[in-house]
Amino acid sequence: MTTLAPLYPTHQPRKLKVATVSLAGCFGCHMSFLDIDERILELIEHVEFDRSPLTDIKHVGHCDIGLIEGGLCNSENVEVLRDFRKHCKTLVAVGACAINGGLPAQRNHLDLGEILQDVYGSRTGMSAGSAIPNDPELPLPLNKVHPIHEVVHVDYFLPGCPPPADAFWRFLTDLMAGRTPHLGHGLMHYD
Amino acid sequence: MSTSTATPDASFTLDGEDVPFRPGETILQAAQRAGHYVPHLCWHPEFHPHGSCRVCTVKVNGRAGAACTVQAAAGLAVESSTDELNAHRKTLLQMLFVEGNHFCPSCEKSGNCLLQATAYEAGMEGPHFEEFYPDRPVDASHPDILLDFDRCILCELCVRASADVDGRNIFAIAGHGIDTHLVVNSPSGKLGDTDMTLADRAASICPVGVILPKRRGFAVPIGERRYDVKTVAEPGNQEAS
The missing domain is CATH 3.10.20.740 (Ubiquitin-like (UB roll))
Incomplete structure:
Protein backbone atom coordinates (compact mmCIF):
# COMPACT_ATOMS: atom_id res chain seq x y z
CA MET A 1 0.00 0.00 0.00
CA THR A 2 1.39 3.37 -0.96
CA THR A 3 0.92 6.48 1.15
CA LEU A 4 -0.76 9.28 -0.59
CA ALA A 5 0.83 12.71 -0.65
CA PRO A 6 -1.09 15.11 1.60
CA LEU A 7 -3.86 16.87 -0.24
CA TYR A 8 -2.64 20.30 0.92
CA PRO A 9 0.97 21.32 1.47
CA THR A 10 1.69 21.45 5.20
CA HIS A 11 2.47 24.99 6.34
CA GLN A 12 6.07 25.59 7.33
CA PRO A 13 6.33 29.14 8.66
CA ARG A 14 9.34 30.98 7.41
CA LYS A 15 12.01 31.56 10.04
CA LEU A 16 12.21 35.16 11.20
CA LYS A 17 15.49 36.87 10.43
CA VAL A 18 17.09 38.56 13.43
CA ALA A 19 20.11 40.86 13.46
CA THR A 20 21.84 42.15 16.59
CA VAL A 21 24.60 44.67 17.20
CA SER A 22 26.37 46.39 20.07
CA LEU A 23 27.05 50.07 19.35
CA ALA A 24 28.28 52.15 22.33
CA GLY A 25 27.55 49.26 24.67
CA CYS A 26 29.54 46.73 26.68
CA PHE A 27 28.08 43.53 25.14
CA GLY A 28 26.44 42.94 28.52
CA CYS A 29 23.01 42.88 26.86
CA HIS A 30 24.24 40.26 24.41
CA MET A 31 25.63 38.22 27.32
CA SER A 32 22.29 38.48 29.11
CA PHE A 33 20.54 37.42 25.89
CA LEU A 34 22.72 34.28 25.86
CA ASP A 35 21.61 33.64 29.43
CA ILE A 36 18.35 32.29 27.98
CA ASP A 37 20.56 29.16 28.00
CA GLU A 38 19.02 26.06 26.40
CA ARG A 39 16.03 28.07 25.24
CA ILE A 40 18.30 29.29 22.43
CA LEU A 41 17.74 25.85 20.84
CA GLU A 42 14.00 26.52 20.80
CA LEU A 43 14.65 30.04 19.53
CA ILE A 44 16.64 28.90 16.49
CA GLU A 45 13.72 26.70 15.49
CA HIS A 46 11.93 29.99 14.82
CA VAL A 47 14.63 32.48 13.93
CA GLU A 48 17.72 32.71 11.80
CA PHE A 49 20.50 35.12 12.77
CA ASP A 50 21.73 37.62 10.22
CA ARG A 51 24.40 40.18 11.20
CA SER A 52 25.26 39.58 14.86
CA PRO A 53 28.32 38.97 17.04
CA LEU A 54 26.95 35.40 17.15
CA THR A 55 27.38 34.89 13.39
CA ASP A 56 30.18 37.33 12.59
CA ILE A 57 28.27 38.45 9.48
CA LYS A 58 29.54 41.98 8.84
CA HIS A 59 26.67 43.62 6.97
CA VAL A 60 23.02 43.51 7.87
CA GLY A 61 20.63 42.07 5.28
CA HIS A 62 16.85 42.37 5.18
CA CYS A 63 15.57 41.29 8.60
CA ASP A 64 12.37 41.02 10.55
CA ILE A 65 13.84 42.07 13.89
CA GLY A 66 16.89 44.20 14.70
CA LEU A 67 18.13 44.31 18.28
CA ILE A 68 20.33 47.33 19.06
CA GLU A 69 22.47 47.35 22.18
CA GLY A 70 24.27 50.56 23.11
CA GLY A 71 23.84 54.20 22.25
CA LEU A 72 25.65 56.41 19.75
CA CYS A 73 29.10 57.69 20.65
CA ASN A 74 30.74 57.94 17.20
CA SER A 75 29.97 58.36 13.52
CA GLU A 76 30.24 54.63 12.79
CA ASN A 77 27.53 53.91 15.39
CA VAL A 78 25.20 56.29 13.52
CA GLU A 79 25.98 54.67 10.16
CA VAL A 80 25.39 51.14 11.46
CA LEU A 81 22.18 52.20 13.20
CA ARG A 82 20.80 53.80 10.03
CA ASP A 83 21.71 50.65 8.10
CA PHE A 84 19.83 48.54 10.65
CA ARG A 85 16.79 50.81 10.46
CA LYS A 86 16.82 50.55 6.68
CA HIS A 87 17.00 46.74 6.74
CA CYS A 88 14.85 45.78 9.78
CA LYS A 89 11.07 45.75 9.83
CA THR A 90 11.05 46.00 13.63
CA LEU A 91 13.84 47.81 15.44
CA VAL A 92 14.31 47.35 19.19
CA ALA A 93 16.37 49.50 21.57
CA VAL A 94 17.85 46.98 23.99
CA GLY A 95 19.21 48.07 27.37
CA ALA A 96 19.89 51.32 29.21
CA CYS A 97 22.56 52.64 26.80
CA ALA A 98 20.41 52.28 23.66
CA ILE A 99 17.44 53.76 25.53
CA ASN A 100 18.94 56.77 27.33
CA GLY A 101 22.67 56.77 26.56
CA GLY A 102 23.53 54.91 29.76
CA LEU A 103 27.08 54.82 31.07
CA PRO A 104 28.80 56.31 27.99
CA ALA A 105 26.46 59.32 28.24
CA GLN A 106 28.00 60.16 31.60
CA ARG A 107 30.62 62.03 29.57
CA ASN A 108 27.96 64.37 28.21
CA HIS A 109 28.53 67.08 30.80
CA LEU A 110 32.25 67.16 29.98
CA ASP A 111 33.93 68.81 27.00
CA LEU A 112 34.97 66.18 24.44
CA GLY A 113 38.20 67.99 23.51
CA GLU A 114 39.21 68.21 27.15
CA ILE A 115 38.48 64.51 27.72
CA LEU A 116 40.63 63.47 24.74
CA GLN A 117 43.40 65.84 25.85
CA ASP A 118 43.23 64.49 29.43
CA VAL A 119 43.31 60.84 28.33
CA TYR A 120 45.82 60.98 25.45
CA GLY A 121 47.79 64.14 26.12
CA SER A 122 48.32 65.23 29.67
CA ARG A 123 47.77 62.05 31.71
CA THR A 124 50.70 61.11 33.96
CA GLY A 125 52.78 58.18 32.75
CA MET A 126 52.25 58.86 29.04
CA SER A 127 55.19 58.00 26.78
CA ALA A 128 56.87 60.81 24.90
CA GLY A 129 55.16 61.83 21.68
CA SER A 130 51.73 60.56 22.81
CA ALA A 131 48.91 62.28 20.97
CA ILE A 132 45.18 62.03 20.41
CA PRO A 133 44.73 59.16 17.86
CA ASN A 134 43.90 60.58 14.45
CA ASP A 135 44.04 57.61 12.07
CA PRO A 136 41.54 58.27 9.27
CA GLU A 137 40.10 54.76 9.79
CA LEU A 138 38.97 55.67 13.30
CA PRO A 139 35.37 56.89 13.45
CA LEU A 140 35.08 60.39 14.88
CA PRO A 141 33.56 60.60 18.34
CA LEU A 142 30.28 62.51 18.62
CA ASN A 143 30.25 65.65 20.73
CA LYS A 144 27.64 64.00 22.97
CA VAL A 145 26.43 60.43 23.37
CA HIS A 146 22.84 59.93 22.22
CA PRO A 147 20.21 57.22 22.66
CA ILE A 148 19.18 55.63 19.38
CA HIS A 149 15.59 56.94 19.27
CA GLU A 150 17.00 60.44 18.77
CA VAL A 151 18.35 59.40 15.35
CA VAL A 152 16.00 56.71 13.97
CA HIS A 153 12.48 55.58 14.69
CA VAL A 154 12.45 52.84 17.33
CA ASP A 155 9.57 50.37 17.45
CA TYR A 156 10.13 48.87 20.89
CA PHE A 157 12.23 49.45 23.99
CA LEU A 158 13.55 46.59 26.11
CA PRO A 159 14.90 48.24 29.27
CA GLY A 160 17.44 46.94 31.77
CA CYS A 161 21.15 47.10 32.50
CA PRO A 162 21.11 44.50 31.14
CA PRO A 163 17.55 43.31 30.50
CA PRO A 164 17.24 39.94 32.30
CA ALA A 165 17.38 36.81 30.11
CA ASP A 166 13.72 36.15 30.96
CA ALA A 167 12.86 39.63 29.65
CA PHE A 168 14.57 38.81 26.33
CA TRP A 169 12.64 35.57 26.20
CA ARG A 170 9.29 37.13 27.03
CA PHE A 171 9.89 39.98 24.61
CA LEU A 172 10.93 37.78 21.69
CA THR A 173 8.27 35.12 22.21
CA ASP A 174 5.60 37.84 22.40
CA LEU A 175 6.92 39.49 19.25
CA MET A 176 7.21 36.20 17.34
CA ALA A 177 3.67 35.26 18.32
CA GLY A 178 2.37 38.57 16.98
CA ARG A 179 1.57 40.00 20.42
CA THR A 180 2.58 43.45 21.66
CA PRO A 181 5.51 42.65 23.96
CA HIS A 182 4.61 43.15 27.60
CA LEU A 183 7.23 42.69 30.30
CA GLY A 184 5.26 43.35 33.48
CA HIS A 185 6.54 43.54 37.05
CA GLY A 186 9.78 41.72 37.73
CA LEU A 187 11.01 41.81 34.14
CA MET A 188 10.71 45.57 33.64
CA HIS A 189 13.90 47.02 35.13
CA TYR A 190 15.95 50.14 34.50
CA ASP A 191 18.89 48.85 36.58
CA MET B 1 -24.37 57.64 42.89
CA THR B 82 -8.36 54.85 32.26
CA ASP B 83 -6.34 54.40 29.08
CA GLU B 84 -6.41 58.15 28.48
CA LEU B 85 -5.23 59.18 31.97
CA ASN B 86 -2.62 56.44 32.14
CA ALA B 87 -1.22 57.55 28.78
CA HIS B 88 -0.96 61.13 30.08
CA ARG B 89 0.77 59.85 33.23
CA LYS B 90 3.30 57.96 31.15
CA THR B 91 4.04 61.12 29.16
CA LEU B 92 4.54 63.11 32.38
CA LEU B 93 6.95 60.46 33.63
CA GLN B 94 8.86 60.44 30.35
CA MET B 95 9.24 64.21 30.56
CA LEU B 96 10.56 63.93 34.12
CA PHE B 97 13.05 61.28 33.05
CA VAL B 98 14.52 63.23 30.10
CA GLU B 99 14.61 66.50 32.05
CA GLY B 100 17.07 65.12 34.61
CA ASN B 101 19.87 62.59 34.47
CA HIS B 102 18.22 59.37 35.59
CA PHE B 103 20.97 56.81 35.15
CA CYS B 104 19.34 54.11 37.26
CA PRO B 105 22.16 51.51 37.04
CA SER B 106 24.46 53.80 39.06
CA CYS B 107 21.86 55.09 41.54
CA GLU B 108 21.78 53.81 45.11
CA LYS B 109 18.03 54.55 45.21
CA SER B 110 17.31 52.17 42.32
CA GLY B 111 14.71 49.62 43.38
CA ASN B 112 13.56 51.89 46.22
CA CYS B 113 12.73 54.85 43.98
CA LEU B 114 9.18 56.14 43.64
CA LEU B 115 9.81 57.68 40.21
CA GLN B 116 11.23 54.42 38.87
CA ALA B 117 8.51 52.27 40.44
CA THR B 118 5.77 54.58 39.16
CA ALA B 119 7.28 54.37 35.67
CA TYR B 120 7.42 50.56 35.91
CA GLU B 121 3.77 50.51 36.89
CA ALA B 122 2.90 52.90 34.05
CA GLY B 123 4.66 50.57 31.59
CA MET B 124 7.21 53.20 30.60
CA GLU B 125 9.65 51.24 28.45
CA GLY B 126 11.50 54.18 26.91
CA PRO B 127 11.88 57.96 27.25
CA HIS B 128 10.18 58.89 23.93
CA PHE B 129 11.55 62.46 24.14
CA GLU B 130 15.08 63.75 23.58
CA GLU B 131 17.35 63.66 26.60
CA PHE B 132 18.26 67.08 28.08
CA TYR B 133 21.45 65.84 29.81
CA PRO B 134 21.48 68.89 32.13
CA ASP B 135 24.65 69.78 33.98
CA ARG B 136 23.88 69.48 37.68
CA PRO B 137 27.01 68.99 39.81
CA VAL B 138 26.71 66.96 43.01
CA ASP B 139 27.08 68.57 46.44
CA ALA B 140 29.28 66.31 48.56
CA SER B 141 30.19 69.02 51.09
CA HIS B 142 28.19 67.53 53.99
CA PRO B 143 30.03 64.87 56.03
CA ASP B 144 27.07 62.47 56.15
CA ILE B 145 24.69 63.40 53.32
CA LEU B 146 25.17 63.46 49.55
CA LEU B 147 23.09 65.63 47.22
CA ASP B 148 22.84 64.43 43.63
CA PHE B 149 20.68 67.02 41.86
CA ASP B 150 20.68 64.97 38.63
CA ARG B 151 17.67 63.08 39.93
CA CYS B 152 15.57 65.93 41.36
CA ILE B 153 11.94 65.98 40.20
CA LEU B 154 11.04 69.17 42.14
CA CYS B 155 8.45 67.42 44.34
CA GLU B 156 9.43 69.77 47.19
CA LEU B 157 9.01 67.03 49.80
CA CYS B 158 12.44 67.94 51.25
CA VAL B 159 11.43 71.60 51.30
CA ARG B 160 8.26 70.74 53.21
CA ALA B 161 9.99 68.25 55.54
CA SER B 162 12.76 70.68 56.44
CA ALA B 163 10.35 73.57 57.02
CA ASP B 164 7.36 71.80 58.57
CA VAL B 165 8.97 68.94 60.53
CA ASP B 166 12.62 69.83 61.13
CA GLY B 167 12.06 73.60 61.44
CA ARG B 168 15.30 74.30 59.59
CA ASN B 169 14.25 75.58 56.15
CA ILE B 170 17.32 74.05 54.56
CA PHE B 171 15.87 73.49 51.08
CA ALA B 172 14.07 75.79 48.67
CA ILE B 173 13.15 75.98 45.02
CA ALA B 174 14.70 78.74 42.91
CA GLY B 175 14.43 79.84 39.29
CA HIS B 176 11.54 79.73 36.86
CA GLY B 177 10.33 77.46 34.08
CA ILE B 178 12.96 75.05 32.82
CA ASP B 179 15.55 76.72 35.11
CA THR B 180 13.60 75.78 38.25
CA HIS B 181 15.94 73.96 40.58
CA LEU B 182 16.48 72.87 44.16
CA VAL B 183 18.79 75.08 46.24
CA VAL B 184 20.28 74.88 49.72
CA ASN B 185 19.72 77.79 52.10
CA SER B 186 23.25 78.50 53.30
CA PRO B 187 25.66 81.36 52.63
CA SER B 188 27.73 79.19 50.28
CA GLY B 189 24.73 77.30 48.88
CA LYS B 190 26.41 74.10 50.10
CA LEU B 191 24.79 71.52 52.36
CA GLY B 192 27.99 71.32 54.40
CA ASP B 193 27.30 74.83 55.67
CA THR B 194 23.93 73.88 57.14
CA ASP B 195 23.10 72.15 60.43
CA MET B 196 21.28 69.30 58.66
CA THR B 197 21.65 65.88 60.29
CA LEU B 198 20.82 62.35 59.18
CA ALA B 199 18.06 62.29 61.81
CA ASP B 200 16.19 65.09 60.01
CA ARG B 201 13.00 64.06 58.23
CA ALA B 202 14.36 65.89 55.18
CA ALA B 203 17.26 63.43 55.07
CA SER B 204 14.94 60.46 54.52
CA ILE B 205 11.99 61.96 52.64
CA CYS B 206 13.41 62.13 49.10
CA PRO B 207 11.34 59.76 46.91
CA VAL B 208 14.15 59.65 44.33
CA GLY B 209 17.95 59.51 44.73
CA VAL B 210 18.82 63.17 45.43
CA ILE B 211 19.31 63.13 49.21
CA LEU B 212 21.28 60.04 50.19
CA PRO B 213 23.21 59.03 53.31
CA LYS B 214 26.91 58.70 52.61
CA ARG B 215 28.84 55.45 53.12
CA ARG B 216 25.73 53.30 52.75
CA GLY B 217 25.56 51.35 49.52
CA PHE B 218 24.08 48.04 48.42
CA ALA B 219 22.99 47.14 51.98
CA VAL B 220 20.12 45.44 50.15
CA PRO B 221 21.18 43.99 46.78
CA ILE B 222 19.63 45.12 43.50
CA GLY B 223 16.78 42.75 42.74
CA GLU B 224 15.67 42.42 46.38
CA ARG B 225 14.64 46.01 47.01
CA ARG B 226 11.21 47.41 47.86
CA TYR B 227 9.88 47.73 44.32
CA ASP B 228 11.76 44.70 43.00
CA VAL B 229 9.68 42.57 45.35
CA LYS B 230 6.28 44.29 45.18
CA THR B 231 4.81 46.86 42.83
CA VAL B 232 4.14 50.42 43.90
CA ALA B 233 0.42 49.79 43.41
CA GLU B 234 0.19 47.39 46.34
CA PRO B 235 -1.28 48.77 49.56
CA GLY B 236 1.45 49.68 52.03
CA ASN B 237 4.04 50.00 49.26
CA GLN B 238 2.86 53.26 47.72
CA GLU B 239 5.44 55.52 49.42
CA ALA B 240 9.20 55.23 48.93
CA SER B 241 10.15 57.33 51.94
Missing part, protein backbone atom coordinates in the same frame (compact mmCIF):
# COMPACT_ATOMS: atom_id res chain seq x y z
CA SER B 2 -23.29 55.91 46.04
CA THR B 3 -25.10 52.82 47.12
CA SER B 4 -23.11 52.26 50.32
CA THR B 5 -25.43 51.54 53.22
CA ALA B 6 -22.98 52.14 56.10
CA THR B 7 -22.26 55.80 55.29
CA PRO B 8 -24.79 56.74 52.65
CA ASP B 9 -23.66 60.33 52.22
CA ALA B 10 -19.94 59.93 52.53
CA SER B 11 -18.70 58.05 49.53
CA PHE B 12 -17.72 58.67 45.94
CA THR B 13 -16.95 56.24 43.16
CA LEU B 14 -13.43 55.59 41.87
CA ASP B 15 -13.44 53.78 38.55
CA GLY B 16 -16.91 52.54 39.45
CA GLU B 17 -16.07 51.32 42.95
CA ASP B 18 -17.48 52.96 46.09
CA VAL B 19 -14.87 54.73 48.19
CA PRO B 20 -15.94 56.02 51.64
CA PHE B 21 -14.31 59.20 52.91
CA ARG B 22 -14.03 61.23 56.09
CA PRO B 23 -14.89 64.92 56.13
CA GLY B 24 -11.99 67.02 54.83
CA GLU B 25 -10.23 64.19 53.06
CA THR B 26 -8.96 64.56 49.52
CA ILE B 27 -9.77 62.02 46.83
CA LEU B 28 -6.22 60.64 47.02
CA GLN B 29 -6.29 60.27 50.82
CA ALA B 30 -9.61 58.46 50.79
CA ALA B 31 -8.64 56.27 47.84
CA GLN B 32 -5.37 55.19 49.41
CA ARG B 33 -6.99 54.50 52.79
CA ALA B 34 -9.47 52.25 50.98
CA GLY B 35 -6.59 50.32 49.40
CA HIS B 36 -6.67 51.87 45.93
CA TYR B 37 -3.66 53.09 44.01
CA VAL B 38 -3.65 56.51 42.41
CA PRO B 39 -0.16 57.16 40.97
CA HIS B 40 1.56 60.15 42.61
CA LEU B 41 5.04 61.59 43.16
CA CYS B 42 4.87 64.91 45.05
CA TRP B 43 2.18 63.74 47.46
CA HIS B 44 3.06 62.07 50.75
CA PRO B 45 0.56 61.15 53.47
CA GLU B 46 2.56 63.00 56.16
CA PHE B 47 2.52 66.34 54.35
CA HIS B 48 0.16 68.96 52.99
CA PRO B 49 -0.59 68.35 49.32
CA HIS B 50 1.48 70.23 46.78
CA GLY B 51 -0.35 69.45 43.55
CA SER B 52 2.66 70.03 41.33
CA CYS B 53 3.62 66.73 39.67
CA ARG B 54 0.12 66.17 38.22
CA VAL B 55 0.74 62.41 38.04
CA CYS B 56 -2.32 61.88 40.27
CA THR B 57 -4.58 63.72 37.82
CA VAL B 58 -8.02 62.10 37.72
CA LYS B 59 -11.28 63.06 36.11
CA VAL B 60 -13.86 64.25 38.62
CA ASN B 61 -17.32 64.29 37.09
CA GLY B 62 -15.55 64.55 33.73
CA ARG B 63 -13.19 67.41 34.67
CA ALA B 64 -9.47 66.91 35.24
CA GLY B 65 -8.07 67.63 38.69
CA ALA B 66 -5.20 66.55 40.93
CA ALA B 67 -6.52 63.80 43.23
CA CYS B 68 -4.20 65.08 45.98
CA THR B 69 -5.85 68.51 46.11
CA VAL B 70 -9.50 67.90 45.17
CA GLN B 71 -11.65 67.36 48.25
CA ALA B 72 -13.75 64.24 48.31
CA ALA B 73 -17.47 64.87 48.14
CA ALA B 74 -20.46 62.58 48.21
CA GLY B 75 -21.55 61.26 44.87
CA LEU B 76 -18.52 62.32 42.83
CA ALA B 77 -17.70 60.05 39.90
CA VAL B 78 -13.92 59.82 39.75
CA GLU B 79 -12.04 58.14 36.91
CA SER B 80 -8.39 57.28 37.47
CA SER B 81 -7.14 54.13 35.78
